[in-house]
Amino acid sequence: MKGSAGGRWTVGKVVQSALKHAFLIIMAVISIYPVLWVVSTAFTPGETLATGWHFLLGFVPIPDHPTLDHFASVLNLQVTGGTFADWLRNSLVITVSTVLASVALTLPAGYAFSRRVFPGRGALMFSFLLPTMFPGVVTIIPQFLIFATLGLVNSYLGCIIPYTVGSFALSIFIMKGAFDSVPRDLDEAATIDGASEFRAFWQILIPLTLPSIATVSLWAFMGSWLDFALAHVMLQSNSLWTLPLALYSLITPTYTYYGTFSAMSLIMAVPVFIVFMIFQKYLVTGLTSGSVKG
Amino acid sequence: MILASVLERLKASKTSYLYILPALIGLLFLVLYPFAYDIYISFTNMNIGHIREFSLIGFTNFSYIFSDPDFIVIVENTVVWTVANVIPTVALGLLLALILNSKVRGKNVYRMFLIVPWAMPSFITLLIWKGMYDLQYGVFNKFLEQFGVAPINWLGDCHWAFPAIVIANIWLGYPFMMIIFSGALQSIPTELYEAASIDGAVGYRQMLHITIPLIRPTIILGLLLGSIWTFNNFNSAYLITAGGPGICTTIFITQAYNLAFGGLLNFSVAAAYALIAFVFLFFPGLLWTRYMGVTKSS
């Protein structure tokens, strides 16, 4: 693997490389094949799933008369009180806030669990795992009731807060692990250099754990951007819809607008790729600190 | 005197608690309260007929659940579902991460393709999977036709429905594992690989003796969280087969959903189911966490 030397291309090396690429290519094809259907549906006129294309190589669906109509309809989507622009804005605000809040809360918590010893440490850490053990579907009702009491239903916070809390289970562990893998010598060196604990945190720990912070951000982003269940319960005005709500509104009991639905799914996937591309840079820095270590 | 020293220790750890406080508050209100509420509900008769006024009915819901002959099957399904999903998902994610961590050209391009299952809303991709499994028009059967193999009734045959949803769910899950493991692999210093090279460990031996032991904590976390999430994973089991045929692909959470929203609107039974599911996860989760030292300090 990494670091193995001896440079010359031997038969063994060529075979190894070929196998790796073969595997990666197969997995890549498997990864995108179902999505090709989504893409095809998005470009096929009409709102049904069953017709309008022919098959390349027998299996790849290609639309007979490709059209951009669906994409246009997505951008023009409107329901009384709300437009696509509104929903895009809502999603962005909620998602970005969730990411910021998640990072802001999981970093100190991860730090405390990593660097400090205090009574109840293990138990508290375990308790952050509890939410995942509970089937999400059922907690939505009580959550709604709490927010109703607080008057936060139908507001951005009504989504931001639960999304942020939802990210804790994984993120706190990731950050704890990341901080664990930064040797304490560095903290101590910083202290000797006169840095306060806070500065040591900012200037040493954070730069060295960027890959994990990127992972945590990506995770918070995903949990918030694509969520339907909670948003559906929490946001009632059409103007406050997030993109997933608009997406699922295309599925009515009587009719499903598959074409527009597919186009919108693709549009919604674009920011995910953009975010991933940005974070890829951080995920693979090669600095000596990485993701989760127990 | 003991109380005094305990208070002392607590006071000394003041800032530590402070750092965790906001997260803890969130946890308390949004998780633990609903949890408590849910426990309460499961002992009542809250359902469509008694939405606002409901009364405690003791263990009625639970005995209702346990006496259901289907219950055992559902438990079985859920456990098998979890194991059958987590192991391949973690293994695939790990394998992909290892390969992408080695000398391979075009890593970034491959990565972009490999995260697609995770990036797309699973609602639509699962519907596509459903379509691919279709008896007459599905791609999989068309593929089999090419080889002269008889079409498989993926969704209608009990033997095939389960693997069908497992495969779809693995497809959804490996990108995430790949990302987590990629991060962990970054933290291994190159020099260790060089020393290992000189010591005589190359290729898969290096992986066996150096790489994998060093990311063991991540693997354990992946297995743990993967299991917990899969256990309660709703989408894949529901959207493709809706728990059918019969109860072949029903797992805890789809049953809970059916009871809560699927006609009967019996929230209290759903809550009871959720509680049972939780208990199922809590004790193994606790044991696993302690045994593997996930919560140990550095």
Place this chain on the structure above:
Amino acid sequence: MARVSIQNVTKVYKASPAVKDLSLDIADGEFLVLLGPSGCGKTTTLRMVAGLERPTDGSIYIGESLVNDVHPKDRDIAMVFQSYALYPHMTVHDNLAFPLKMRKEPKEKIEEKVSKAAATLEITELLQRRPRELSGGQRQRVALGRAIVRNPKVFLMDEPLSNLDAKLRVQTRVELKNLQKRIGTTTIYVTHDQAEAMTLADRVAIMKQGVIQQVGPPAQVYAHPSNKFVAGFVGSPAMNFLEGVITSSGSELSLNCGDFSFPLDQSQSSSLTRLLGKKVTYGIRAEDVSVTQQSTENYVEVSVFGSEQMGSEQFVHGKRGKQDIVARASTNFRADIGSSVWMNLTSPNGHVFDSASEEAVV
């Protein structure tokens, strides 16, 4: 045990050469030190011998075999890294046993060799600990243990002592030297610390920008540096350098440094007459410069701007115009800052370097 022969090796990274046409023969059992400032190519050379880098050009032989295409694990070498690279998840025992385990040696043999290595390095009590529980010095010995346990043909060491504190470093140096003499394995050692090189080396090779400047036993390199770079790099405090023109008055040659001049030692006249009138660089070590409070003819007057008390001796720093000169004196020599003292720069141990090529003339 084997000789190592590096022949015309070049290593180029992205159009900038790290090592240029380097040739070096290391005898069997020899302790050779590659010395130079960072970026001079010494570590690259070491890594090429290890097989962690491939030479862009040239050949490397270990023993009689050409090893350019041989994988590190088949070269029968052992390497000690600057950061030790101990396997953090294994005990000390398993760290030491690992190379043997990889070579599929029988269990009893492994135990035997591990105990022996542990005993030699005095780390037997640490065998069940993990690297993170050890001090820097202990880790260093474990790294050494992992190297000797296989009894390879060549030891390669990349600044193994640089992470230790000063006292431990000096102590370990001596132990290392003794160890190598006892075991007798050919060793190539990389460092930027010239004192370390002087103590450890049978021969030292000084490198600058990918090229070997001089190879030879420490004493020889010290007393007869072949160019200005070597002269300035080896020895502490650094050699004094003065620019000047060679002039003559009768049969005597002097160096005219503009502001002042001083006679050159008689023994140097014959070699220097041909450079009459030319600019040269004169080099002289502090221990060859005597200093006195008395104004003396042919000595150079300087103004004291500092002094270093070393315990057994003193180094006096004087300034004349833009020229700094360091002289060695006894500890009770009075060197008040600002006072004038007279330094004698005439010495048969003085070196003269050509101003252009910087090579030694004397």
